[in-house]
Amino acid sequence: MDLEDTAARLGVPVSEVERVQRLAGDRPSAPLPAKAGAPAILERLAVSPDDAAEVMEGWPDADSPLWTPELRWLLDRSIALVQADLGGHQWLSPGPELPRERGPAWRHLYVYAYLALTGVVTRYHREHDIADAVSWTTLADIGRNLAVDRRMQREGWPVMQSWLTLHARGAVYELGRLQHHRGGTAISLHIPDSGPMTPEAVTASLDEARAFFPRHFPGEHYTAFSCGSWLLDPQLQEYLPADSNIIRFQQRFELEPYEEPEGLDADVEVRRFVFRTLSTPLDRLPRDTLLRRAVVDHLRAGRHWHWRSGQFPI
Ligand SMILES: CC(C)(COP(=O)(O)OP(=O)(O)OC[C@H]1O[C@@H](n2cnc3c(N)ncnc32)[C@H](O)[C@@H]1OP(=O)(O)O)[C@@H](O)C(=O)NCCC(=O)NCCS
Known part of the structure; x- marks a missing residue:
């Protein structure tokens, strides 16, 4: 694969594409959930109807003309990159910041990655005997972030795409009012945008x-x-x-x-x-x-x- 050509087609720096290639290598990537079941999963992830409609519109069906080979490559390698660090707790970029105005596949590429990773991380949670309710409350930060990004006229996403890989790797847990982030000797606290924090x-x-x-x-x-x-x-x-x-x-x-x-x-x-x-x-x-x-x-x-x-x- 020609990484320079891929980067040019994606409209991103070649160093970013090289990084994805290096970190993901040829590791396996988890599949997306079946499209028929996706609306129910999006609802569980608190994705608003507006955002869910866009995600469904851009779904990476095998024959979708929205999905160029470069986008398919990036989606697949981005899933593998995050999955390879399952259980890790550092901030991790899942891949380059994309020109999202090019359409729903571009806008939500990392949301599709997150959907694939939801299956991976819920298994990880179960292995740690974590209740389903905690898993889904935690993972539903994606719906909250998409809604905030919409309020922000899409200015918020570049940070969110990295932030959400913490949830997808089992590093962050939402327990009541706060999100708790594992790692080192301190549990790091994050405060979601969910009303006053009494x-x-x-x-x-x-x-x-x-x-x-x-x-x-x-x-x-x-x-x-x-x-x-x-x-x-x-x-x-x-x-x-x-x-x-x-x-x-x-x-x-x-x-x-x-x-x-x-x-x-x-x-x-x-x-x-x-x-x-x-x-x-x-x-x-x-x-x-x-x-x-x-x-x-x-x-x-x-x-x-x-x-x-x-x-x-x-
Ligand atoms: C953290 C947060 C929950 C605190 O809100 P809170 O519990 O209402 O805080 P306080 O009681 O101290 O608020 C004092 C005043 O500031 C206002 N205020 C607090 N946070 C505000 C915010 N993010 N935007 C606008 N006004 C805010 C309150 O409305 C109140 O003003 P008022 O008396 O005129 O209504 C809120 O700022 C928030 O949701 N922030 C977004 C998430 C965030 O910042 N996370 C940390 C990321 S590092």
Whole structure:
């Protein structure tokens, strides 16, 4: 196969195609579920009717004219790439960021990969004696992410396509209000966009995790919960009341000293999570909540938000 030609046809850098080829090699890839059963699976994965209709429209049928040989190659190798790291817990890109405006096959290529991987990871969950309800709640983050991406006029997907490989490899579990991410000696916390995070809901989720990990991953030993987020920026205390959910969440953590994170712009991340747009100019962003007003005023004053990390003992 000519990788340069494949990259050109996919509209992506050749280094990205080489990476997929290198990591996936000729390993086997799991098949997609049968098309007839797909609508029910999409519903279980909380994919909205709009998004499900697009996914069905672009389905990679053997004779679909939407699926060029390059797209079929990338889908197959991307599944193999993620599958090869089943049980892994680092961030992993499943492949290049695609020109998604070219159509539904391009737009949802990694969703098809995720559907194939759903079969793989639910087997992995069963081997770890994880309840079906936890599996499906966890995997349904794809529906939530597709909906957010739609709200974001599709600006959100490049990060999501890597984020969702954590779920697809058994690294992340949604237990109550929070997502808990295995690996190392700390369980890393993520906060899905699912309404307010009350201290009670956070405490209940932490308690669930304290029981879940020793039971389902007895070989792993966790001594702390950790988090890296814009939510831990102490500058938020200048704007939000001490009894707000965000400040009360912050109070649980011992922060690490501030370091400029590599390859991550906290101002962009704050815009992502607070406004769900990356491209709207500051003066056109809505000011309808306390936090939204704070974010805009802070940036307009020439200041910046910080991505902070912290932890607390289990
Ligand atoms: C984390 C999150 C659940 C906190 O929301 P919360 O529990 O309502 O937080 P607080 O009680 O501290 O909110 C204080 C104020 O900020 C507002 N606010 C909080 N998060 C907001 C958000 N993401 N967008 C807009 N306004 C927000 C609240 O509405 C409230 O303002 P109001 O009194 O004018 O209504 C929410 O920000 C969210 O869903 N974020 C998206 C996911 C995310 O950021 N994850 C972390 C990724 S690193």
